[in-house]
Amino acid sequence: xxxxxxxxxxxxxxxxxxxxxxxxxxxxxxxxxxxxxxxxxxxxxxxxxxxxxxxxxxxxxxxxxxxxxxxxxxxxxxxxxxxxxxxxxxxxxxxxxxxxxxx
Numbered sequence: 297x298x299x300x301x302x303x304x305x306x307x308x309x310x311x312x313x314x315x316x317x318x319x320x321x322x323x324x325x326x327x328x329x330x331x332x333x334x335x336x337x338x339x340x341x342x343x344x345x346x347x348x349x350x351x352x353x354x355x356x357x358x359x360x361x362x363x364x365x366x367x368x369x370x371x372x373x374x375x376x377x378x379x380x381x382x383x384x385x386x387x388x389x390x391x392x393x394x395x396x397x398x399x
Contacts, residue, residue, distance in 0.1 A: 336372055
């Protein structure tokens with residue numbers, strides 16, 4: 297049984313040979329650009345993740361968890377906007393490192 301989600305078409309377009317077959321079960325916060333929360337009344341909150349100076353992943357995680365707990369009865373959907381360029385860079389860097397160690 298799969299509990300993951302396929303990536304959206306706009307994400308897959310950035311690197312189709314890798315992203316097309318991936319199912320997502322969890323996304324580290326460092327790879328997110330935004331979180332879009334849709335409510336029963338049709339309102340959508342877009343939470344932009346500004347990763348400049350002072351950005352703290354632990355604080356963000358706590359804030360997001362608090363938001364979801366407070367509004368869980370009225371949230372109908374949550375979409376995560378990925379920083380696909382960062383994902384691609386990190387995968388390529390780790391692959392190069394892995395291949396270098398194998399020589």
